[in-house]
Amino acid sequence: MAENNIKVIIIGGGFGGLTAARSLTNKKNIEVTLIDRTNHHLFQPLLYQVATAALSPGDIATPIRSVFKNKRNINVVMDEIIRVDKEKRRVAGKSGKEYEYDYLIIATGTRHSYFGNDEWEKHAPGLKTLNDALDIRERILWSLEQAEKESDPDLRQKFLNFVIVGGGPTGVELAGAIAEITRKTGIDDYKNVREKDIHVYLIEGEDAILNTYPESLSESARQKLIDMGVNVYLNTMVRDVNEEGVQAGKLSIPSSNVIWAAGNEGTPLLKKLSFETDRAGRVKVNANLTTENHPEIFVIGDAANCTDADGKQVPGIAPGAMQMGKYVAKKILGKKGSDEGFVYLDKGNMATIGRGKAIAEIAGFKFKGFTAWLLWSFIHIFFLIGFRNRFRVMAEWIWYYLTFKGSFRLITGRADSKSSEK
Amino acid sequence: MAENNIKVIIIGGGFGGLTAARSLTNKKNIEVTLIDRTNHHLFQPLLYQVATAALSPGDIATPIRSVFKNKRNINVVMDEIIRVDKEKRRVAGKSGKEYEYDYLIIATGTRHSYFGNDEWEKHAPGLKTLNDALDIRERILWSLEQAEKESDPDLRQKFLNFVIVGGGPTGVELAGAIAEITRKTGIDDYKNVREKDIHVYLIEGEDAILNTYPESLSESARQKLIDMGVNVYLNTMVRDVNEEGVQAGKLSIPSSNVIWAAGNEGTPLLKKLSFETDRAGRVKVNANLTTENHPEIFVIGDAANCTDADGKQVPGIAPGAMQMGKYVAKKILGKKGSDEGFVYLDKGNMATIGRGKAIAEIAGFKFKGFTAWLLWSFIHIFFLIGFRNRFRVMAEWIWYYLTFKGSFRLITGRADSKSSEK
Numbered sequence: 001m002a003e004n005n006i007k008v009i010i011i012g013g014g015f016g017g018l019t020a021a022r023s024l025t026n027k028k029n030i031e032v033t034l035i036d037r038t039n040h041h042l043f044q045p046l047l048y049q050v051a052t053a054a055l056s057p058g059d060i061a062t063p064i065r066s067v068f069k070n071k072r073n074i075n076v077v078m079d080e081i082i083r084v085d086k087e088k089r090r091v092a093g094k095s096g097k098e099y100e101y102d103y104l105i106i107a108t109g110t111r112h113s114y115f116g117n118d119e120w121e122k123h124a125p126g127l128k129t130l131n132d133a134l135d136i137r138e139r140i141l142w143s144l145e146q147a148e149k150e151s152d153p154d155l156r157q158k159f160l161n162f163v164i165v166g167g168g169p170t171g172v173e174l175a176g177a178i179a180e181i182t183r184k185t186g187i188d189d190y191k192n193v194r195e196k197d198i199h200v201y202l203i204e205g206e207d208a209i210l211n212t213y214p215e216s217l218s219e220s221a222r223q224k225l226i227d228m229g230v231n232v233y234l235n236t237m238v239r240d241v242n243e244e245g246v247q248a249g250k251l252s253i254p255s256s257n258v259i260w261a262a263g264n265e266g267t268p269l270l271k272k273l274s275f276e277t278d279r280a281g282r283v284k285v286n287a288n289l290t291t292e293n294h295p296e297i298f299v300i301g302d303a304a305n306c307t308d309a310d311g312k313q314v315p316g317i318a319p320g321a322m323q324m325g326k327y328v329a330k331k332i333l334g335k336k337g338s339d340e341g342f343v344y345l346d347k348g349n350m351a352t353i354g355r356g357k358a359i360a361e362i363a364g365f366k367f368k369g370f371t372a373w374l375l376w377s378f379i380h381i382f383f384l385i386g387f388r389n390r391f392r393v394m395a396e397w398i399w400y401y402l403t404f405k406g407s408f409r410l411i412t413g414r415a416d417s418k419s420s421e422k
Numbered sequence: 423m424a425e426n427n428i429k430v431i432i433i434g435g436g437f438g439g440l441t442a443a444r445s446l447t448n449k450k451n452i453e454v455t456l457i458d459r460t461n462h463h464l465f466q467p468l469l470y471q472v473a474t475a476a477l478s479p480g481d482i483a484t485p486i487r488s489v490f491k492n493k494r495n496i497n498v499v500m501d502e503i504i505r506v507d508k509e510k511r512r513v514a515g516k517s518g519k520e521y522e523y524d525y526l527i528i529a530t531g532t533r534h535s536y537f538g539n540d541e542w543e544k545h546a547p548g549l550k551t552l553n554d555a556l557d558i559r560e561r562i563l564w565s566l567e568q569a570e571k572e573s574d575p576d577l578r579q580k581f582l583n584f585v586i587v588g589g590g591p592t593g594v595e596l597a598g599a600i601a602e603i604t605r606k607t608g609i610d611d612y613k614n615v616r617e618k619d620i621h622v623y624l625i626e627g628e629d630a631i632l633n634t635y636p637e638s639l640s641e642s643a644r645q646k647l648i649d650m651g652v653n654v655y656l657n658t659m660v661r662d663v664n665e666e667g668v669q670a671g672k673l674s675i676p677s678s679n680v681i682w683a684a685g686n687e688g689t690p691l692l693k694k695l696s697f698e699t700d701r702a703g704r705v706k707v708n709a710n711l712t713t714e715n716h717p718e719i720f721v722i723g724d725a726a727n728c729t730d731a732d733g734k735q736v737p738g739i740a741p742g743a744m745q746m747g748k749y750v751a752k753k754i755l756g757k758k759g760s761d762e763g764f765v766y767l768d769k770g771n772m773a774t775i776g777r778g779k780a781i782a783e784i785a786g787f788k789f790k791g792f793t794a795w796l797l798w799s800f801i802h803i804f805f806l807i808g809f810r811n812r813f814r815v816m817a818e819w820i821w822y823y824l825t826f827k828g829s830f831r832l833i834t835g836r837a838d839s840k841s842s843e844k
Contacts, residue, residue, distance in 0.1 A: 038833060038834075039563060039832065039833045040833070056479075057478075057830070057832055058830040058832060063611065063831045063832065065611035065612065066610075066831070069610050077571055078567040078570075078571075097571060130832065130834040131834045134834060141461060145461060148499070148500075149499055149500075188488075188491050189485065189487035189491050190487065191497065388821070399810070408479070409485045410460075410479055410485065410552065412460075412553045
């Protein structure tokens with residue numbers, strides 16, 4: 001490629017980074033290097049379904065290379081960027097390699113935050129990567145296996161208590177799916193485990209779950225979870241998580257299955273940039289999505305704390321990241337209108353609770369129950385990347401809806417799940 | 423269940439153990455406990471397709487529990503048996519639990535053998551479990567990623583050399599599939615990797631690959647592999663495997679991808695039984711599949727070295743194990759004819775080399791090429807357990823045949839593949 005090409009580096013192949021790269025594909029004089037720690041784009045909104053054995057990793061992830069195959073101006077590199085030299089305009093990877101840029105787009109997302117209690121992570125893994133999802137899945141299955149052969153009632157109950165910390169979308173989805181898979185799917189297979197033995201807890205520190213939604217929808221979701229047998233505790237702060245289980249508010253729940261869905265923070269790379277960040281470690285950007293004194297560095301998606309040109313706070317969800325990715329590409333290409341700043345277009349918001357149950361808010365209209373769930377299903381299948389994945393996920397969901405059987409209940413013996421107890 | 427039931431313990435949920443349990447399902451006064459280290463039955467003949475990203479783990483494995491769901495006289499336990507007390511007729515698991523039996527069926531299969539060079543395992547993993555397959559898959563993909571960004575030509579070539587040790591069915595299948603996936607599927611995605619840069623080696627100590635087949639078929643397979651670009655070395659003994667690569671005969675091949683498919687031996691449990699074993703650590707059984715002085719202990723499948731009632735050596739393949747499992751169940755049930763000893767019925771033998779290429783020998787007839795491959799595909803789909811799996815595998819194969827695209831090229835960041843280099 002020509003020496004005088006404009007070099008764009010994108011860090012992160014999530015919704016924001018991928019959309020930016022797509023918007024720059026085949027553009028003249030633009031040379032993009034898309035760098036990600038993993039080799040795949042992950043459709044994170046469905047990650048909880050991998051954790052609960054309803055989908056397989058290959059259903060919700062696509063190798064980034066295959067997305068940009070035959071696109072000559074997009075280079076894909078698997079590396080973890082650990083340093084940014086803002087003056088010399090280059091970034092350095094864990095591999096020891098360095099990459100130069102004219103424009104840098106940072107789209108590294110967030111990771112789970114334990115609010116200063118990092119020692120809890122060992123006992124309460126979060127759900128951000130395929131690896132996390134597979135670990136959680138194996139731990140759930142492994143616990144049911146232990147319960148099946150355990151005769152001591154106390155030890156047994158510990159294996160059958162499932163605790164999800166955090167009542168946001170991920171926590172609610174996990175609680176619903178775990179209640180379904182363990183209480184309905186699981187029971188048939190495990191002869192010594194009764195439905196009433198399995199307890200699923202959802203612990204939320206605030207006074208409502210899904211608290212970005214209108215109260216009526218949030219309350220409807222809580223009611224549905226209770227109907228499904230989930231114990232929902234509001235206004236309950238976690239005090240400790242250790243190998244015995246969870247201490248939260250006045251509760252003390254012995255459990256070998258605690259999952260953390262309570263908080264997010266920016267990735268470590270963001271902290272090293274010495275830009276102004278918010279409490280969650282996200283970089284504060286202006287309405288052009290650029291950073292202080294560095295108009296050539298953009299931060300988009302979850303990694304950014306952004307108030308758009310209309311004064312709205314951009315939410316940390318996939319549509320926000322994708323719109324930001326598109327805007328940044330426009331800006332780099334110098335397209336007209338891009339100088340007026342980014343405006344977030346709210347296309348609505350939805351969360352699923354279980355089979356046939358969801359809530360959605362679209363253009364001010366509220367949906368719940370089966371209608372919301374159908375809407376949720378169609379939109380999620382529509383946005384999945386690749387025909388292959390869409391077809392497979394649809395087939396899996398129809399099968400699951402009809403039979404209640406998750407397909408992927410295999411314990412492959414991942415190191416973590418094996419050594420997690422004893 | 424009643425106290426005077428006959429207690430049968432089956433160790434191992436492979437082809438032999440599963441068939442034995444199925445044959446004892448719903449039989450009066452029989453109580454079966456099927457114990458396996460994992461929670462799934464694995465269709466091992468297709469494991470190499472998981473290693474080469476053509477199939478996903480869920481396609482070729484089924485939770486053992488779901489096979490015996492609603493079968494009241496079959497208990498499934500996930501545990502690893504580490505001790506057998508032949509006098510007191512009980513076995514002990516790693517979990518600390520003990521299980522009593524009237525009849526014991528040992529169907530623990532084999533694991534890979536490094537002929538006394540166990541230190542090679544770290545650099546040349548074998549392929550027996552889903553875990554092995556996923557590790558090998560990630561290592562292959564990871565190597566291509568490294569090669570893509572490596573500029574030092576020697577280091578780069580090491581990532582692009584793939585060495586398979588052992589020219590039996592597994593070795594041949596792996597060599598063929600790796601040549602296909604890396605040289606055809608891979609090239610499109612990796613912009614800096616050319617087809618001619620990738621070298622696949624198959625190293626065999628004897629003077630033929632697939633040497634249990636007639637010479638004409640074995641030679642045809644070798645020719646097909648060469649056409650596919652595999653370097654086949656016969657009469658070449660491996661001298662050393664280390665982190666640099668492989669020393670074999672006069673060859674010295676730098677490689678970060680060495681896979682071991684050269685030998686099998688009985689599992690450690692067999693050695694502890696103090697029965698007579700052969701060189702490969704398999705227990706010698708009589709034609710009733712029972713052991714010396716212990717007519718209540720059966721050894722079946724790969725774990726047994728058996729000459730049947732007709733004087734034929736039973737081969738260590740799935741049909742052999744399944745027939746043995748069926749026979750042992752008959753014997754326990756006291757069915758007539760079972761006293762005359764086990765007779766192995768040879769239903770033929772087949773191995774695949776690549777897309778549209780296989781060899782087969784059935785009732786003395788030899789098949790090769792596309793016909794053999796179709797035969798191979800149908801038979802393997804037919805014997806897969808579960809409608810779900812059959813449907814999925816068929817769909818995947820048709821897709822793969824048409825597009826040459828393996829679906830599951832994800833690096834999820836399994837601990838092993840990450841730390842395997844540097």
